[in-house]
Amino acid sequence: MGRSVLEGAFSLLDKLMDEGELGLTQLADRCEMPKTTVHRLLDQMEVLGAVENVRGRYRIGAQMFRLGHAWEPAAGVLQVARQPLRALSATIRTSTILAVPRRDRVLVAAASIVRAEDVARLRPGATVPAGMEFVSAPVRTPTSSVIGTVSAVLDNGRSATALREAVGHAARAISAALAS
DSSP states (O other), X not given: OOOOHHHHHHHHHHHHHHHOSEEHHHHHHHHTOOHHHHHHHHXXXXXXXXXXXXXXXXXXXXXXXXXXXXXXXXTTHHHHHHHHHXXXXXXXXXXXXXXXXXXXXXXXXXXXXXXXXXTTTTOTTSBOOTTOOEEEEEEEOTTOOEEEEEEEEOOTTOOHHHHHHHHHHXXXXXXXXXXX
């Protein structure tokens, strides 16, 4: 069965999200789509603000930024997670995230970045990188369903035991705020 128009458009957007700016030929090759189809989809998405064309190279557009900021894994969780993540990062002096499962990925929903090397890898919307080590604790909804985890980057030489209590405290604070 062939690919739907929306599947094609999202394939292009995913590739742009992963790789940044790409030319038409690069996008067509990497998404394994005909160049004419890619051109047609990009033209339509450009009119809608989903992509931008900068000197023949395409990138994610401002409309996608606006739409992405409206998404939350659970009602109100991003607003209540920001302060506990910042406090946790300041206390343990490492980058922290709120990670949430979505389909076959684990996404960064919110982040407090301390380490320069984490800026690109742990930006909200990114897939949590494979191979990174974290200390994590669950965030629960008022009905006790786990919606994600508070996770702290485990740097070289650091003991997971030393971080576990602080990470658990932040996760419980976010869970409690969701219940109120």
